Amino acid sequence: MTQSASEASPQAPSLPNGPGAAAVLSAGIGTFALAVLAVAGDKSAAIKQALNFYHPTGPLSGVTTLAILLWIAAWAILDWRWRKKNVAIARITTAALVLLVLSLLLTFPPIADLF
Amino acid sequence: MEMSTHGLWTLIHGMGFGALYLLACSGALIELYRITTGSSAPLATPAQERFLKIYLLAMVVLAWAAVLTGAYVVYPWYRAAPPPATANLALYPQRLLMSNPATSGWHSLGMEWKEHVAWLAPISITMAASVFLRYGRDLRNHRQLRSAVLCFTLVSFLAAGIAGLFGALINKQAPVQGGGTISLSVGDEK
DSSP states (O other): OOOOOOOOOSOOOSSSSSSHHHHHHHHHHHHHHHHHHHHHHHHHHHHHHHHHHHTTTHHHHHHHHHHHHHHHHHHHHHHHHHHOBBBBBHHHHHHHHHHHHHHHHTSHHHHHHOO | EEEEHHHHHHHIIIIIIHHHHHHHHHHHHHHHHHHHSSSSSSSOOOOHHHHHHHHHHHHHHHHHHHHIIIIIIIIHHHOOOOTTOOOOOOTOOHHHHSTTTTTHHHIIIIOOOHHTTTTTTHHHHHHHHHHHHGGGGGGOOOHHHHHHHHHHHHHHHHHHHHHHHHHHHHHHOOOOOOOOEOOOOOOOOO
């Protein structure tokens, strides 16, 4: 997803967009992972049990812990790969925003209940 | 005038961390927009940029403090299971709400939504803060990155608003109570 041409902007950016793209996309991945895990835990008794990392908090503890770990791992990997690059930022931010909107929708119980 | 320790923690979680975060959101959105948008606008001074970086870092701390105290301090009290044959469910808010069809929606819709959507706020604002810390004023030269940061900050505001609204309404229906008693003041006898 790298590109050589710089984006249209008022001034030439002094920093590559790769690290920013890594942060944005990983945040989208993290929020989406949280929503998917929440739905999965709600639909399957086995997954719900497996997500019960800390009993007083219940499956929420597993949902959030795993989502945060996935988010941090995605961020570290993408940042490592894109640190010094300019990447196709339009496609990446669009993907991240789609993931974020899906996360918002999937956390809403009436929509999660459709699955 | 007394308060339970569980009630105090609920207050710290909601009115302390959560409400402060919500108050900070509008300021962050305006400042991020002002400093990073528009080539004709004057550049932010280094002091203004430093202030926004500290402001966003404070928001990150508030957002994580709100969700962590919510999930690991207050929520276990909310979802605690009563001993068998408990008639008075006042100390078991989730079971109290579920015991009545007129109030069960506060849990099945309100709390189920709140407990998950709230976590979008710290993830989003941590990303926004990290991008601004790295790029600073140069973010105005990365149009799409800037738009994404603003969108994530807006969703963070929305998620925190949903969580805060339902938190307040649920606590009004079935307050988290219990623990020790803190005496705030002694009133005069009438």
